[in-house]
Amino acid sequence: MLLKYFYNEKLAHASYLVGCQQTGEAIVVDPGRRVTPYLKAARKAGVRIIAVVETHIHADFVSGARQLAAQVRAKLYLSDEGGAEWQYGYVGDYAHELVGEGDSFMIGNLKFDVLHVPGHTPEHIALLLTDTAAADLPMGIFTGDFLFAGSVGRPDLLEKVVGQARTAVLGAQQMYRSLQRVRHLPDYLQVWPAHGAGSACGKGLGAIPSTTLGYEKLFNQAFTLLNEEAFVEWLLADQPAPPHYFADMKRINRVGPKVVGERPLPLACRLADLKEKLGEVTIVDTRSPGQFARAHLPGSINIPYGDSFLNWAGWLIKGDESYYLVTDEAGLEEIVAELWSIGLEGLAGYWPLEVIADWERGGKVAESYELVTATELSAQLKAGMVTVLDVRNADEWQTGTIPGAVTVHLGMLPEKLDEIPLDKPIVVHCETGFRSAIGVSVLQAAGVKEVANLQGGIVGWRSAGMGVAA
Numbered sequence: 001m002l003l004k005y006f007y008n009e010k011l012a013h014a015s016y017l018v019g020c021q022q023t024g025e026a027i028v029v030d031p032g033r034r035v036t037p038y039l040k041a042a043r044k045a046g047v048r049i050i051a052v053v054e055t056h057i058h059a060d061f062v063s064g065a066r067q068l069a070a071q072v073r074a075k076l077y078l079s080d081e082g083g084a085e086w087q088y089g090y091v092g093d094y095a096h097e098l099v100g101e102g103d104s105f106m107i108g109n110l111k112f113d114v115l116h117v118p119g120h121t122p123e124h125i126a127l128l129l130t131d132t133a134a135a136d137l138p139m140g141i142f143t144g145d146f147l148f149a150g151s152v153g154r155p156d157l158l159e160k161v162v163g164q165a166r167t168a169v170l171g172a173q174q175m176y177r178s179l180q181r182v183r184h185l186p187d188y189l190q191v192w193p194a195h196g197a198g199s200a201c202g203k204g205l206g207a208i209p210s211t212t213l214g215y216e217k218l219f220n221q222a223f224t225l226l227n228e229e230a231f232v233e234w235l236l237a238d239q240p241a242p243p244h245y246f247a248d249m250k251r252i253n254r255v256g257p258k259v260v261g262e263r264p265l266p267l268a269c270r271l272a273d274l275k276e277k278l279g280e281v282t283i284v285d286t287r288s289p290g291q292f293a294r295a296h297l298p299g300s301i302n303i304p305y306g307d308s309f310l311n312w313a314g315w316l317i318k319g320d321e322s323y324y325l326v327t328d329e330a331g332l333e334e335i336v337a338e339l340w341s342i343g344l345e346g347l348a349g350y351w352p353l354e355v356i357a358d359w360e361r362g363g364k365v366a367e368s369y370e371l372v373t374a375t376e377l378s379a380q381l382k383a384g385m386v387t388v389l390d391v392r393n394a395d396e397w398q399t400g401t402i403p404g405a406v407t408v409h410l411g412m413l414p415e416k417l418d419e420i421p422l423d424k425p426i427v428v429h430c431e432t433g434f435r436s437a438i439g440v441s442v443l444q445a446a447g448v449k450e451v452a453n454l455q456g457g458i459v460g461w462r463s464a465g466m467g468v469a470a
Contacts, residue, residue: 001131004041008032010310011061012199019047020108027051027107029142030194031064033341051107053077055144056124059157059246060201062343063253069094070259081116082123090256109133117146119175120153140190148193149206152222154239161246172232179222187214200240238395241409245314248343265332269349271358282323289437295356295366302441312438314342315411325350369440371455372427374464387421389428391439400468410435413442429454
């Protein structure tokens with residue numbers, strides 16, 4: 001048997017290629033939109049991808065199931081649970097089998113037994129894997145977003161993202177009962193989840209790629225809470241805010257993502273194009289915070305290209321809007337593919353990094369912003385000279401805030417600008433200074449010009465001996 005693990009660090013997404021080497025057949029579990037890595041791995045291993053299975057309708061990335069079905073004629077195995085509104089809308093175009101509780105299917109000598117485990121979503125299934133050529137008992141379970149290393153899937157997305165009222169508590173109750181169902185399964189079972197640390201599909205996810213069911217029974221708090229009411233209260237508390245793009249992902253993955261061929265790279269824009277674009281379109285500068293702070297195009301926002309790039313792009317770029325990049329041409333192809341992986345297909349063009357210098361040489365003024373030290377900010381606060389804006393997450397605010405700070409989650413900043421006092425200059429902060437750099441750029445793009453970033457964030461504030469408010 002072949003088991004190949006794939007991990008997208010920017011989405012904290014895990015997917016799997018599972019193959020029967022005796023028959024040369026393979027299946028992909030919970031594929032991402034970029035299917036080339038699966039095809040390359042299958043060719044290298046000498047197996048052919050004949051099927052795809054999804055544990056649920058994903059909210060945080062565009063599924064590659066339809067792409068594989070169209071590209072290599074892979075058969076789709078998709079959930080038939082959850083009711084009519086949770087059925088996949090595109091399956092009729094491809095060879096498929098809808099599966100639910102008690103069903104099983106074979107890929108070569110590999111047997112997949114289906115368990116219905118609602119809680120994260122109504123249609124969610126898990127898959128027990130047995131290599132029948134070697135054993136008559138399962139070796140592991142693909143848990144999707146049901147069970148993670150150290151945590152379980154969040155049940156509140158339908159309420160917070162899709163707008164289905166009063167579904168969070170119901171989902172938490174279903175999650176509790178689903179966990180009790182798998183409690184009786186053997187401790188030795190390997191657990192292969194669809195996400196790792198950093199995913200917004202749950203809280204407190206572990207960073208290890210896999211675990212065992214026995215270990216989770218002992219140390220995962222979800223298993224140790226044996227009272228349903230206490231479990232529901234624990235599970236719903238302190239869930240991270242879901243990015244805006246999650247709502248689009250649910251819709252796209254349900255009705256069917258578009259099948260793509262070669263992705264054409266966006267056209268390079270001319271300097272002359274800037275005059276008509278500035279202030280009219282979203283321009284995303286992917287450089288580091290330090291580079292952006294020194295000089296950037298007026299009206300552009302800074303989403304540095306790195307591990308958290310897709311998270312903040314999903315918060316700050318609307319799925320149905322056209323947008324432009326200021327970026328390094330050498331990395332453009334990779335950036336475009338990643339933006340497409342969360343459905344941001346509206347990239348209309350880009351400017352290379354030289355555009356800022358060209359803009360200034362043409363007599364135009366680039367924008368910049370300053371860094372403020374903790375000592376400087378303390379003095380400014382005492383003099384009543386500034387407003388402090390804390391753009392961290394709600395659970396971070398509970399650990400203490402700079403006295404008098406206004407709190408707005410970074411991802412919600414564009415829609416909550418009217419909640420921020422503008423009668424004084426603003427100093428933005430987060431934990432260490434990275435997210436607040438994005439926040440400064442959002443404020444500047446919205447026309448707030450007297451704004452600075454707290455160097456080192458609240459960590460630097462505390463290190464300088466400054467106090468926090470509870």
